[in-house]
Structures are given as C-alpha cells and as structure tokens.
Amino acid sequence: DAKTTQPTSMDCAEGRAANLPCNHSTISGNEYVYWYRQIHSQGPQYIIHGLKNNETNEMASLIITEDRKSSTLILPHATLRDTAVYYCIVSRSGGYQKVTFGIGTKLQVIP
Amino acid sequence: IAGITQAPTSQILAAGRRMTLRCTQDMRHNAMYWYRQDLGLGLRLIHYSNTAGTTGKGEVPDGYSVSRANTDDFPLTLASAVPSQTSVYFCATRDSDRGSGYTFGSGTRLTVV
Numbered sequence: 001d002a003k004t005t006q007p008t009s010m011d012c013a014e015g016r017a018a019n020l021p022c023n024h025s026t027i028s029g030n031e032y033v034y035w036y037r038q039i040h041s042q043g044p045q046y047i048i049h050g051l052k053n054n055e056t057n058e059m060a061s062l063i064i065t066e067d068r069k070s071s072t073l074i075l076p077h078a079t080l081r082d083t084a085v086y087y088c089i090v091s092r093s094g095g096y097q098k099v100t101f102g103i104g105t106k107l108q109v110i111p
Numbered sequence: 112i113a114g115i116t117q118a119p120t121s122q123i124l125a126a127g128r129r130m131t132l133r134c135t136q137d138m139r140h141n142a143m144y145w146y147r148q149d150l151g152l153g154l155r156l157i158h159y160s161n162t163a164g165t166t167g168k169g170e171v172p173d174g175y176s177v178s179r180a181n182t183d184d185f186p187l188t189l190a191s192a193v194p195s196q197t198s199v200y201f202c203a204t205r206d207s208d209r210g211s212g213y214t215f216g217s218g219t220r221l222t223v224v
Contacts, residue, residue, distance in 0.1 A: 034212055041216030042113030042156070043115075046114050087154075100170050101146070101154035 004088045009106040013083075018075040020105050022088030025069040032093050033064060035073045036101070037084040044051065044101070046088060051093075078109045114138065115216035117202050118202040120206045132219050134202030140214070142205040143185040144169075145177060147198040148218075154201065160185055161207065192223045202210050 005023040032050040048055055048069040055062045061074040062077045075082050087104040143158040156169030160179040175194060176188045189196055202216040209213045
C-alpha cells in the first residue's frame with residue numbers, strides 16, 4: 001500500500017473551514033484515499049473515502065487532485081469537537097489489506 | 112453487543128505473565144485487525160485476519176499471537192508480557208468485500224510492570 005505524508009499539526013478557528021492536506025504521490029490506480037480521525041483516547045473513526053472523484057458526506061468533503069497524488073479533507077465549519085488527530089491512508093478497497101496508520105495530523109480547533 | 116467489544120478496558124499486568132485481550136464483533140465483517148498505539152508512533156499493525164481460519168503478521172508481531180476460530184472473535188495473546196508491551200491496543204474490523212472503512216473498538220489500555 002502507498003505511503004502518505006501529512007503535516008504534524010494544524011490550527012483552525014472555530015466556525016471556519018478546516019483544510020487538512022495529504023500527499024500520496026505513489027498511489028496506485030486501484031487504491032482509494034481513506035480518512036479517519038481519533039478524538040483523545042477513543043478508537044479511530046472512519047470519516048470518508050474516495051477514488052478519484054470528490055466526495056461529500058455529513059461529516060466532511062474529500063477533494064482529490066486530478067493526478068491523485070494529493071488530497072484535502074475539508075471540515076466546512078469546524079467546531080471544538082473536531083479537535084482530533086486525522087489520519088490519511090491509501091489502500092485498495094477490497095480484498096487483502098495490511099495498513100499502518102502513521103501519526104496523522106493533530107488538528108486543534110481554537111475558540 | 113453493538114459493533115466491537117474489547118475487554119478488558121484496562122489492565123495492569125506483571126511482567127512474565129500471560130494475557131489475552133479479547134475482541135468480539137457483531138457486524139459479520141470478514142477482516143479483523145489488532146493495532147497498538149504508542150505516543151509519537153501512531154497506530155501500528157500487530158496481526159490481522161482476512162477471514163475466519165486465517166491470520167497474518169503485521170508491522171510489529173513479535174511477542175504476540177492471534178487466532179481466528181470464527182468470524183466474530185479475534186483474541187490477541189501476550190505469551191510472556193514485557194514492559195515494552197505497555198500500550199493501548201485497538202481491535203478493528205472491515206467488510207473488505209464492500210470496500211468499507213475500518214471500524215475500531217474502544218481500546219484496551221495495558222500496563223506491564
């Protein structure tokens with residue numbers, strides 16, 4: 001599975017959009033981009049995933065560049081409860097998986 | 112039971128003792144995983160199972176063993192605990208046939224003294 005690169009930490013003002021970048025320049029054609037977040041000491045939580053088209057759900061939007069080498073997770077109106085570590089992962093959608101999550105981006109939402 | 116149940120929630124264990132961390136799911140997901148999380152190192156895969164009856168080694172398998180006798184249960188065993196195995200352990204599942212994301216349990220905090 002391809003590796004990803006994320007900033008170690010980011011700040012965002014409450015109510016503003018939080019844009020979390022992820023580089024995955026070695027992504028393969030059949031690999032999806034997945035995003036998760038981990039709030040404090042809880043288990044990670046799935047947010048969204050996509051292959052090449054932009055995706056949106058009730059939690060966030062995912063923007064994937066045309067060359068698929070990078071993506072951005074957008075939290076449109078960040079709240080204090082969005083303070084968490086965000087993980088970007090690339091992997092195939094089905095079949096055999098062996099994924100390591102890395103250290104992610106620590107997002108701090110500031111009042 | 113709803114989702115993934117991990118037990119115990121936390122445990123203090125004497126070095127050299129044997130310990131089994133339990134993980135049970137009710138979602139009928141075919142794939143299951145064990146991760147450990149340590150400060151500054153993120154989540155690292157210990158062992159995984161793509162389907163009942165099969166298991167495989169992850170990134171940090173030494174000192175751990177797993178079994179997958181059925182779809183729902185995926186216990187992680189520390190045969191002889193050492194202090195470096197002090198960590199938070201997360202069990203996860205995935206419906207790989209549908210390409211879904213991972214679902215994680217709430218974790219087990221283990222301290223080996």
